Amino acid sequence: MEEVQTRLQKIGLDETTIKNTLKGKNALKSILQTLDLVGVKECDKKIGNLLYEMSQNLTEALDNRRALLATYIVEGKISNKLQLEGGLEYLRTHTHLEQVPAQDFDKAAGVGIVVTPEQIKNTVAEFLQNKQDLKTIRYTYNFSEYTKQLRTLLPFAEGKLLTQELNQQIEALLGPKTEEDLKAAKTQTKKPQQQQQQLEQQGEEEDDCKFDISKLVARDLATTVNSEQLLNWRKQNFPYEVLTRFPPEPNGYLHIGHAKSINFNFRLAQHYKGVTYLRFDDTNPEKECQEFIDNIKENLRFLGYTPFKTTHASDNFGKLYDYAVQLIQKGKAYCCFLSKEESSKLRTDLKPSPYRDTQPAENLEIFRKMKMGYYKENEVCLRAKIDPTHPNPTLRDPAIFRIRFTPHPHQGDKWCIYPLYDFTHCICDSIEGITHSCCTLEFEVRRDLYYWFLKELDLYRPFVWEFSRLNVSNTVLSKRKLHHLVFNNIVDGWDDPRILTLNGLRRRGYTADSINKFCDLISVTRKGNENFIGMHVLESCIRKDLDVKAPRTMAILEPILAIIDNVAEDFSEELEVAIIPRNPQKGNRKILLTKQIYLDKNDVRTEDHADFWGVAPGKIIGLKQCGPFKVLSVTANEVHLERLGKDVKPKGFLHWLSVKEATPCVVRLYDYLFEAYDPNELEDYIKGINPNSKIVCANALMHKDLLNSKPEDKLQFERLGYFNLDFDSKDGKFIWNRTVTLQEKDKIKAIAQVDGKQVQKKDVPQQKKDNAKKEAKKE
Numbered sequence: 001m002e003e004v005q006t007r008l009q010k011i012g013l014d015e016t017t018i019k020n021t022l023k024g025k026n027a028l029k030s031i032l033q034t035l036d037l038v039g040v041k042e043c044d045k046k047i048g049n050l051l052y053e054m055s056q057n058l059t060e061a062l063d064n065r066r067a068l069l070a071t072y073i074v075e076g077k078i079s080n081k082l083q084l085e086g087g088l089e090y091l092r093t094h095t096h097l098e099q100v101p102a103q104d105f106d107k108a109a110g111v112g113i114v115v116t117p118e119q120i121k122n123t124v125a126e127f128l129q130n131k132q133d134l135k136t137i138r139y140t141y142n143f144s145e146y147t148k149q150l151r152t153l154l155p156f157a158e159g160k161l162l163t164q165e166l167n168q169q170i171e172a173l174l175g176p177k178t179e180e181d182l183k184a185a186k187t188q189t190k191k192p193q194q195q196q197q198q199l200e201q202q203g204e205e206e207d208d209c210k211f212d213i214s215k216l217v218a219r220d221l222a223t224t225v226n227s228e229q230l231l232n233w234r235k236q237n238f239p240y241e242v243l244t245r246f247p248p249e250p251n252g253y254l255h256i257g258h259a260k261s262i263n264f265n266f267r268l269a270q271h272y273k274g275v276t277y278l279r280f281d282d283t284n285p286e287k288e289c290q291e292f293i294d295n296i297k298e299n300l301r302f303l304g305y306t307p308f309k310t311t312h313a314s315d316n317f318g319k320l321y322d323y324a325v326q327l328i329q330k331g332k333a334y335c336c337f338l339s340k341e342e343s344s345k346l347r348t349d350l351k352p353s354p355y356r357d358t359q360p361a362e363n364l365e366i367f368r369k370m371k372m373g374y375y376k377e378n379e380v381c382l383r384a385k386i387d388p389t390h391p392n393p394t395l396r397d398p399a400i401f402r403i404r405f406t407p408h409p410h411q412g413d414k415w416c417i418y419p420l421y422d423f424t425h426c427i428c429d430s431i432e433g434i435t436h437s438c439c440t441l442e443f444e445v446r447r448d449l450y451y452w453f454l455k456e457l458d459l460y461r462p463f464v465w466e467f468s469r470l471n472v473s474n475t476v477l478s479k480r481k482l483h484h485l486v487f488n489n490i491v492d493g494w495d496d497p498r499i500l501t502l503n504g505l506r507r508r509g510y511t512a513d514s515i516n517k518f519c520d521l522i523s524v525t526r527k528g529n530e531n532f533i534g535m536h537v538l539e540s541c542i543r544k545d546l547d548v549k550a551p552r553t554m555a556i557l558e559p560i561l562a563i564i565d566n567v568a569e570d571f572s573e574e575l576e577v578a579i580i581p582r583n584p585q586k587g588n589r590k591i592l593l594t595k596q597i598y599l600d601k602n603d604v605r606t607e608d609h610a611d612f613w614g615v616a617p618g619k620i621i622g623l624k625q626c627g628p629f630k631v632l633s634v635t636a637n638e639v640h641l642e643r644l645g646k647d648v649k650p651k652g653f654l655h656w657l658s659v660k661e662a663t664p665c666v667v668r669l670y671d672y673l674f675e676a677y678d679p680n681e682l683e684d685y686i687k688g689i690n691p692n693s694k695i696v697c698a699n700a701l702m703h704k705d706l707l708n709s710k711p712e713d714k715l716q717f718e719r720l721g722y723f724n725l726d727f728d729s730k731d732g733k734f735i736w737n738r739t740v741t742l743q744e745k746d747k748i749k750a751i752a753q754v755d756g757k758q759v760q761k762k763d764v765p766q767q768k769k770d771n772a773k774k775e776a777k778k779e
């Protein structure tokens with residue numbers, strides 16, 4: 001390890017980076033691989049850091065580009081982060097190329113471009129000369145739009161220098177801000193009352209938002225730039241400078257990854273006093289249904305976000321049809337009668353469709369007939385006429401409308417042709433005036449297509465920004481895998497508390513606060529492909545939240561009777577204890593100590609053991625809230641105790657319930673669904689399943705005070721963890737789901753604690769221990 005550390009020091013990495021790298025297996029492997037590849041033993045700090053940055057951003061798909069990037073860095077052709085990002089983005093969108101054309105790559109990475117302060121000065125001056133209205137609008141000009149446009153002119157200039165220069169020149173031009181200017185700036189930020197109210201509802205006060213629009217930088221800003229005319233159109237129609245959307249397709253349940261996107265979109269807009277739409281991306285009626293639409297709305301409510309508006313892509317089907325007609329008229333779309341197999345073969349062979357040259361008039365006629373239901377499904381589709389040989393497959397004449405005789409959940413049977421995602425998404429973003437269209441990195445390859453449509457149709461262009469997709473350890477999040485788990489009954493439905501769907505999390509007992517906090521904590525970045533987070537991070541969020549919210553009480557998972565021999569038959573003592581010790585305002589609760597009580601079998605052994613501090617013959621034990629006891633005898637079904645004076649100090653305190661106050665309940669103990677830290681890395685992820693992920697204690701007991709509990713009530717059973725009352729609790733049946741153990745380290749104990757089955761510590765699978773250790777260390 002020391003040797004590795006020295007290697008990293010020699011390339012100039014700072015101590016924190018080195019420390020973090022040594023912790024992560026993959027991070028370390030990647031940088032060492034890069035260094036070996038280019039044979040670098042020692043180098044300048046700048047180069048070392050770039051090599052490091054590059055190595056951390058290499059996804060599997062880009063592994064074969066490592067040598068190329070490393071060489072460019074070592075040779076100084078790529079000498080800053082911006083260039084690296086440019087190069088990486090080019091490679092990410094061109095993974096299909098066997099050979100990377102040097103000319104294109106150099107352009108993307110800005111090789112050989114050095115932007116001097118002089119150049120920046122001149123470019124800004126020229127740029128401002130063209131802003132004729134600046135003298136009239138003065139300081140109300142759109143700063144972010146200006147810098148965005150400038151960046152396209154000088155993509156490799158350092159951003160800070162660029163904005164500095166811009167500010168200086170503007171001040172030189174307009175003079176310092178007058179009182180009028182300050183007033184104008186104030187009225188500009190004043191927003192309609194409705195929006196203000198909404199922001200208040202969303203709890204604006206806690207705006208420690210890390211979302212900074214200037215960090216959302218993409219490479220090809222040229223495509224994002226709008227003409228003055230389009231900007232004016234947007235300005236006239238939308239009073240919000242920042243408008244984002246959360247656009248799920250209603251074809252499944254939302255999961256924690258969607259929560260990340262929801263938080264990002266809503267908070268980004270809130271931070272800039274803008275608003276967010278919920279848009280159903282409902283273009284595929286075969287997979288969508290009302291159940292999912294309702295569920296998505298319900299989940300947003302649960303998380304505490306209120307969309308400013310709820311829209312449906314399908315409400316724009318008419319407009320989308322008209323835009324398709326426009327493309328046909330321009331000769332930029334054609335009707336294609338090839339079968340799916342035929343066209344996919346042509347696309348692979350980079351050959352054009354024989355229908356490519358059909359004249360607009362004929363295409364229009366066919367398209368009209370498609371809409372009338374004249375053709376069968378898959379007999380014909382409408383394609384964009386872009387470039388059948390394009391290196392980016394999404395640009396090889398993609399289909400944009402297809403025939404489906406399936407009624408639509410939102411539109412009924414109005415349509416038998418449906419637009420496809422790529423065509424729909426950009427146009428809906430545009431006509432809704434969305435300013436920032438944020439999506440996960442898998443959509444990066446589709447960005448060129450997004451802008452192609454908007455350019456051809458001369459529509460307003462939102463700024464597209466991709467972020468890495470969330471992945472959490474010991475679980476899976478892909479729709480396909482979740483589907484498999486649900487439909488093969490490996491879990492109990494979409495709201496099984498072991499999966500990270502929002503319904504599952506909620507049923508497990510996760511609060512909206514804890515989920516939002518988690519999203520905040522992990523933040524949003526564009527690094528790598530995936531944002532891989534240990535499950536312990538999520539768990540620590542709910543622990544912190546429930547620690548201050550959950551009332552304390554006791555339950556017994558597997559009861560065994562205990563009799564206190566040295567008290568009278570009718571003995572009873574009322575004990576008063578805090579409901580939430582950290583929060584005395586919540587008051588006290590009363591519990592009764594009686595001659596007969598229940599203990600948990602798991603705490604009881606007929607024979608003592610050196611490392612055991614529970615109930616065994618001859619031992620001194622403590623009972624929570626009521627002091628020390630001596631264990632007189634233990635049989636399989638009964639324990640005899642003697643109450644001792646308070647001056648004896650037992651090693652630990654056990655939970656218990658008076659026979660007079662105990663009432664039956666069911667307790668479900670959940671653990672990670674996957675034993676494997678990253679099941680996605682396994683050849684067959686199902687092999688990573690944890691066979692003990694759900695343990696049902698059917699004969700458990702709870703305190704009778706809980707008979708009034710309602711589903712979703714949360715509490716702490718002392719020593720056992722935090723619990724949530726399951727939705728299935730009715731007709732006097734109470735089912736408590738364990739949300740999380742009290743401490744990370746309890747997880748190992750928890751498995752050893754499988755009620756009467758007496759699973760010993762040595763039975764805990766080794767890998768699990770390793771994982772838990774790994775996790776505990778990280779925390």
Ligand SMILES: NC(=O)CC[C@H](N)C(=O)O
Nearest residue numbers: 247248249281438439443
């Ligand atoms: N651009 C995007 O954000 C993609 C949204 C798409 N409807 C999805 O649910 O994945």
